[in-house]
Structures are given as C-alpha cells and as structure tokens.
Amino acid sequence: MKMRIYADNAATTKLDIDAFNAMQPFMLEEYGNASQPYFFAKSAKTALTSARTIIAECINAQPDEIYFTAGGTESDNWAIKSMALFDDKRRETITSQIEHHAVLHSCRAIERMGCPVVYLPVDTTGTVQEKSLRDAITHRTKMVTIMLANNEIASIEPIEALCEIAHSYGAYFHTDAVQAVGHIKVDVKEMGVDMLSASAHKFNGPKGVGFLYVQKGIPIVSLIDGGAQESGKRAGTENIAGAVGMAVALEKNCRLLDSTVAHLNGLEEALLSRLRTLDVDFVRNGSNKRIPGNISLSFRHGSGENILHRLDLLGICVSTGSACDSQNTQISHVLSAIQLQEDYAKGTIRVSFGRDNTIEDAIAIADAIAKILVR
Ligand code: PLP
Secondary structure (H helix, E strand, O other), rough: OOOEOOOOOOOOOOOOOOHHHHHHHHHHHHOOOOOOHHHHHHHHHHHHHHHHHHHHHHHHOOHHHHHEOOOOOHHHHHHHHHHHOOOOOOOOEEEEEEOOOHHHHHHHHHHHHOOOOOOOOOOOOOOOOOOHHHHHHHOOEEEOOOOEEOOOOOOOOOOOHHHHHHOOOOOOOEEEEOOEEEEEEHHHHHHHOOOEEEHHHHHHOOOOOEEEEOOOEEEEOOOEEEOOHHHEEEOOOOOHHHHHHHHHHHHHHHHHHHHHHHHHHHHHHHHHHHEEEEEEEEEEEEOOOOOOOOEEEEOOOOOOHHHHHHHOOOEOOEEEHHHHHOOOOOOOOOOOOOOOOHHHHHOOEEEEEOOOOOOOOOOHHHHHHHHHHHH
C-alpha cells in the first residue's frame, strides 16, 4: 500500500475515537429533538447542557456564554456582522491584514453595509503591533477583531494587550481562535475578550460544528432567525452529536495539552534539523510565539505548488498555506503582509503536525522535500 503521511492538521484533524464513541448514540438511539418536552428528548437535552458546560470550563467561561454554531466561519460571520447590525453611534471595525477569509470577507460585507473597516498591518513575524492599534483606534471604533493565532504562519497575537487598548476606547473585542483552541491554553477571562470563535474539526472534533463565546452582557444580534434554540440567538435544530463530539475532543485535548505540545515540539525539531543537515536553503515564517506543530517553510527559488504536488505523489499531505487557498497560486495575503522576499515567498509550504504523527514522518517529509528541491 502507498505510504500516507498526513501533515495538514491545521486544515483539519482526525476525529478523536472517544469523541466518535460519544457521538454515536445521539445518531442511532438517542436521536430525539432537544426542543421537545417528552421523555425521549431528555437525553439529547442533557447531553447538550453537559457539552456546553464542558466547553465553557475548557476556556474559563460560563455555560450560557457558549453558543453552538456550524463552525469557525459561521462564528466569525456572526460576531462581525452582528456587531455591525447592532445599532450604535459607533460604526468602525478594526481588524488585521492577516486574518482568515472568514473574517476578512465578513469585514468586506459590513463595509458594503456602510461600516468602515481598518486593516492593520503586521510586522515581519506576523504580529500586530500595539502601536498600530493605538494609532488606528478612535472613540468611533465599535469592535476590534484580531485572530489569536494565524492559520498560515502560526504566529500568536498579543491579544491581552490589544484587548486592553480596545476596551480603553470602549470598543468590543472579538478573536478568531480557530487555530488556537485545543492547541494552546485559552482563557477568555485572562485575555479579556468579549467574543471568541472556535471550530471542532481543528481540535480532533467533528466537522461542521463550532462555537462562539459571547461574554454575558455583550449585545449579540441573531443572524439565523427561526426557533428559540441557543437562547433565541441562533435558530435551527441543534447538532447534538456534533456538540457532544466537540466537547469530548476539546476536554481531551486540553487534558493532554502538555504532552501533546512536547510531542509536537519534538517533531518540529526533527523536521528542521533534518532539513539543515541536508543543507536545504529555507526560512521558517512566523514569530517565536507559535502554535506548536504548525510550520510555515519558504524555500528559496522553490515553487510551493510544485513541492505540494510532488509530495502528494509520494503520499505526503501538506499545504501551501490556507486550506481555502489551495486553488490560488498567488502569494497569499499573509505572506504579502509579512513582506517575505519574493524568491522565498513563492516556495512556501505549511507542514502542520498532529498528535498521530511520528518522528519518522518528520524525517520522511524533510528527506522528500530535499529530494524534490534538488530535482
Ligand atoms: N478561522 C481560521 C483561523 C481558520 O484557520 C479557519 C479554517 O481553516 C476558519 C476560521 C474557518 O473554520 P471552519 O472550517 O470551521 O469554518
């Protein structure tokens, strides 16, 4: 059988077996609609409550601050568009140039609704500087939305400091934490954020389910109207199995966090030192504060697309950056924003390890890259 090494965990992860086992009964036996009053709906209702409580505990929130959604994209859209719809004299939103398209395109949408958006630059490590926010923010700013960790280069943003600046101007703060939740410690109270987006399939949960944390008292407008689910804020029959799987996966990832991080750091080191030993000319993108296991590499005079396809032929799955950008051969908006030299930028790939990867995988990837580049 052809070798298969999956190293694109920032795009999606394998469903955790405990999450899968916990989900099954809610698809096969306990399939009642949680909104119904009869006995058969009770276990669905209980499971939903329990999933909400577990998720809240994982990020130091209250259960009624967690709203289930269909994933990171919906959570980002909800946070940004809802703030724009909420009637207020303030109209401006501030974001960064390196956000995921779920945020950037939501921002474009609110611009079309007449709400101005400022796109902050980042430094060469992909970090938003406090000074740029200070220079841009005014008392007309309604919300600041900056990602907790970047999906292409893994840089972790100084959210606590940025949040403090936003609050000092009376603005709300949302963070897209899709790449961070389940991968680093995330504490909404410590960071001080008002809203936070997360997605289950990025932390070994099922696809098509996520959540939006909304701090109590923050005015959140419903985007999906219909029934009274999610405290009347997000209508639609709940995805019970999805919420249960997400809670089990997140609890497990948080419990195993230290050992997983140690494992991922070992894989990173194995890959990078092998590349160095093989004399490969590369730079690693991102800041020193990064999501473990997510490695953006740029090879001088290489072609990211070419490397990706040749690795694919060898049974190795990596990415050129954002999963949503695999059809787009242009230099991504993130690499442009960090002003990576063009002769390196075009040769960029993202290797993102997960807990199932091994040292042998890391070495095989490095060997394959070196071979492709020599050709
Ligand atoms: N935000 C970031 C930073 C992401 O990496 C992604 C997915 O790649 C999303 C949002 C969208 O999440 P989902 O796939 O759950 O819609």
